[in-house]
Amino acid sequence: MKMTITAAAVRRLLLATAACALSTAAVAQEELNALVWCDHTDPALIEPFEKANDVKVNLKEYEGTGAGLSIVEQSRPGDWDVFVIDGVDVPRAIDMDLLAEIPAGRLPADDIFPEVRMEANNSKDGKIYAVTEKFGYNTISYDKTKVDPKDMEDLSIFWSDKYKGRIALYDYYLPMIGLTGLAIGKTTAELTMDDLPAIKEKLFEMKKVARQVSDVVASQTALVTGEVDIILGGGEWVTAGLMAEKPNLDWTVPKQGALRWAQSIGVFKDSAKQDLALKFVEYILSPEGQAKLATSSCYWGMPANAKAGEHLTDQQKTALRWDQQPEYLRTTQLYPVVDAELDAAMQDVWTEMLQQ
Secondary structure (H helix, E strand, O other), X not given: OOOOOOHHHHHHHHHHHHHHHHHHHHHHOEEEEEEEOHHHHOHHHHHHHHHHHOEEEEEEEOOOHHHHHHHHHOOOOOOOOEEEEEHHHHHHHHHOOOEOOOOHHHOOHHHEOHHHOOHHHHEEOOEEXXXXXXXXXXXXXXXXXXXXXXXXXXXXXXXXXXXXXXXXXXXXXXXXXXXXXXXXXOOHHHOOHHHXXXXXXXXXXXXXXXXXXXXXXXXXXXXXXOOOOEEEEEOHHHHHHHOOOOOOEEEEOXXXXXXXXXXXXXXXXXXXXXXXXXXXXXXXXXHHXXXXXXXXXXXXXXXXXXXXXXXXXXXXXXXXXXXXXXXXXXXXXXXXXXOHHHHHHHHHHHHHHHOO
């Protein structure tokens, strides 16, 4: 039997073929899987890398190293390519044999602020496994039209009655216990079980004068709406991104100092895409990538690469306290690094405080 193919049929066939080709191309596009903090989910940060490398970056956000490691443990080897992790917890990831060595030649080591390189954390036996990408401070955020800024220079204000009912405490035990330790003259790197009773006493006093103990979003919302005037545990990551629209919001480092957080980025040892993952790390550490990461829509923070300043506006640098970093880096301390026993004891103290 003779068959006649109409023009319409030909068009349908061509369209179907084109659709199939597009589908195949989409499937063929390389993908990279990254376990990250929320600041990496900003399209303004990720899309330039995707376009430049014709890759789709799949991002999974987590909060807290324990949650991140739990995700890894529940995944198959090779499921993840890039890992963003709290700088003080990099040794845990190294000891768990999760991270690949990063060739020193692929890192802008000389451009990283010396105080945040954290070689002791990011390296082991002369090998580099991660690199600091961003840092900032758990300190004091406040509405300068509602409080006396001079009062924000002393952590002891948080157990006085002067601002009773106007304070939000950040709901994360580790930096808050560290801050409380600083307030009573302790060094975070030297905290022991013996220090907890005195810290607990001050935590209870702070809870009595606080309006709420809440997470980042709830605390920030309360500050913006005027429900509270101060956040203890806040910092540039809470208010810097809002200061252009809310010039009444500010942050500072008190005389006792503050807690310095730092996040690192590395490549998973089991990743089958080592080179692409390293390219992603290189992009994040580039001056352009650093500027975008520093001003991410989720939260702001200081870029680890000093050359990022060339890509930040004067207003952005002012909000981040760019010119005051030498003093802040000198007067702040890292999060407490604790073993399992002390960590559990700290969590118990925090839970007890919450229940008061």
